Amino acid sequence: MTSPETPETVDTLRRVFGYDTFRDGQREIIEHVVGGGDALVLMPTGGGKSLCYQIPALVRKGTGIVISPLIALMQDQVDALRALGVQAGFLNSTQDLDERRVVEAQFVAGELDLLYLAPERLRLPATVDLLDRGDVSLFAIDEAHCVSQWGHDFRPDYLMLSGLHERWPSIPRIALTATATEATRGEIASRLNLEGARHFVASFDRPNIQYRIEPKTDAKRQLLHLLQSEHKGDAGIVYCLSRNSVEKHAAFLTENGIEALPYHAGLDAETRAANQARFLREDGLVVVATIAFGMGIDKPDVRFVAHLDLPKSVEGYYQETGRAGRDGTPSTAWLAYGLQDVVNLRKMIDGGEGDAAHRRRQSMHLDSMLALCETVECRRVQLLNYFGQSAEPCGNCDTCLTPPETWDATVPAQKVLSVIVRLDRERRQKFGAGHIIDILLGKKSAKVIQFDHDALKPFGVGTELRETEWRGVVRQLLAQGLIAVESNHGTLLQTDTSGDVLRGERKVMMRREPERPTAKAAKTAKAAKAPVELPAEAAPVFERLRAWRAATAKEQGVPAYVIFHDATLREIATALPQTLTDLGRVNGVGENKLAKYGDQVLETLTPTT
Template structure:
């Protein structure tokens, strides 16, 4: 009986029908056509080349950058009865020779090869003396020279078109905006390829994006209340943050492992294997981890820093919920992320055109973060995919944010940036607005500015949220080298009063309009809040003074946010001077330490 795509799907892979465009893709490649496949993670890309590999005569060569996963991929195919092998640097010379002989003898159906090995003259010669069924270029977005997963060896994969013009090629990726798609086509010479662009929607993933506000506490609350015992990935920008976050999570009782390029290969391999093969492991990683991960039951992906593009965000969040079950993508971001990413962009090796493109991608990512409408609609639109109605499964759909007229506060903020000479970062400008009389402000004479203290009614945290939104909307830029706030041309009409501005109310801005709100404390912080107030009450009785003479409520609230662990950190709290720090400071530090020890935070 002659084999067909559907018979192989049923008998080898155990599915009774194709999904989406799989069948059309398989038929195109089986028929000898080239194909470009953009399909979301979990959409079944692998079947699009594995089934043609079993239908066409010869061996299918799969080009993959994922050396650490090749063994697992081959073992998975072998378990299905497919004759599979791989060629990469982890093999001994004898194993390489044996596999090469098997390729030439036509004894294998599928062979995975790393790109750096494929482009070697020895490998090209081997393939020229073998019968090749097809070339599958997996993770094809790696060819995008300034993309988030660029691999230099991918630039030379046009050798496949030049040396094997009669062999069909299929390039596959889960993530590619219009620009990256064109780059794949150009660099791989796929101009005549059939294009299959599947929908990008992952409806089972709930997207949630929140400003950073004590991110460790936000993360631990998220994990303990929603994903205790689940497998997940937590992304950080730096290796140091990966190490510290993993260590902290282990102290909190989670089976957390670090993963970054600076770890020894054997440690990375060990941690990756544990994550793939054990339940409830939380991987804390840089972007060095995740591409090609086939673990279906990753229940959450959390970002503790903002990704540098929507492409990167989509690719990384897509590692959650490959099995289609409900999963969560949580992103915590702050103004410091914008500064750091813009500095990284300016220090990159690319030319001015590249830096401009990267800046556009970063701005699009920041706009997604500050969005007040459905996040999924905007996310999909970035990839030229449309969702007719709001999704109902992102934070802005579940709890639509309210907006408020922030025109006056924004004018104060922009004026203060101008008055301070556009030479300072957000913390300094906020201190000027709030009327903080610290040494740095006095050093520069900024306590004499007309903007000094004009924003004392707005908290430090709330001001930072306002500046973050102004940057996202293009009214402010950030100096790439020093992180100073810079005015843009767009802010002129706002400063002149020719324009009003609406911002998200979740920035928690309070204004002088109407009654001032009482100190707002999250429910989970109430025990510590009450303990701090009890300490203040005891000290007020001991010293015979009103409680506010010890510390104002606003100062206690700031302590609640900062959680100082020593006198130096306590001195950073608004309302704590030298004398009070010396007289009362230790009492409050003890309260905070005892609370965090007893509550396990």
């Protein structure tokens, strides 16, 4: 049985944040923490996790301590809260001594509602002493998956946070993440000493995101086609595996009229900070990045996330794609992957750090990611199943919109395996996928001639398939574990199950890629999921409001969404409030923003003659 909403939490939601009702799951979490309970919260990106600790911090006596790994974003997070009238501050390594002393004095004096700390600051005795001198209302551990030692965002300093309960046993703790399987959830609870906490698991479904995965042929051109045909002028993130690839693709997009900024750990801190700030503050920019970018990015209008290399795990993929469409409007999660991606990741796992158990876990993560890529079922169903949740086919992913076929690929699989086996047994040789495909196609390449492989019995037996189709066969054989990759040289090997296929004891079914839809068809599919269009008369009003917001944000040096989200501006443009009272009823317009911007908004609604 859930507790009823307290008037104080509802009043805070309306007065400070400008909303009349809680989203699904928020109320129960907030009431539990307000009452002093510990909580472990799993809620998708854009699901409203922040309110789950911000409102309890405002309602409970004292200052809420938010532990976040996102030093580069703390200023923006604090600016967004201050725009709501919340007294917020942060302590991290970007501040000088005088700035830190001011914030510390505010905390001790009880003048802060929320104080953000990087986890590494808790290593400092001075920070622990500071917290003892103040009045702490709760500890919020954001991005809690960072405590998972073999996770995709592991941060060693998070391991220290298990000590919070020993030092301050009466203060409630809330750990939050957007990405965790049941096993990872258990690891978080164990490592943070939250075994007795109540678990709250919201649906991982993000119905506004359209998941699409396609074979990689020419990644740069495929990406450019996506952006030009479906996301012209949209803000988005493009993920690449290497720094060199980031630089190359950012330059390529810029050369083709799409302003793109690189972001990776090889850039100096000043450049990274500047590029991140531009992405947050300007409309329509694209960031091309390694996975070092994105955690905690609170930009609501990211319309697409594209992956040009295969993610290492479903958790990582879900975390990264979740940065699209935080405002709930239609967005695209697009991935191009190919045979070489599978080969490279297998090699990285076999040659990576960690013990055999760790490598097995990484292989299992990759297997799950490959299963998502190769499924003929609904992507969303497969994705949610991974996190232990059930769903019906969504009608808004590529496999739902253009269902792929399966085909009996047993004979082609036997041909690939035959070449691998003959090279090994007859010649004591091993080769990569390209050379094996050349043998199947009967190509007399320099290497084929050099090693006299045109004399092999399988030479030329595979002309029924094109080279790209053979690469798909090899890719799916790797995905199904019917062949393996030798870690040092990337050559192909048999596995324990290869013999079953060669002897005809196992049928091999594969996904046949559908014909790629035309740009017109893609636009039609997207339009079916488009947000409700503004009435014709509201569109110019919305643009005037956006222009006012951009100018105001630039003047204040904050991201535009700190002023108002697009959804709020759309509602204002449609409702055309005439008074401050009317404006105050719009979702997202709390008391402080009404007082600060209300007159300017009403003035903007009245066109000059």
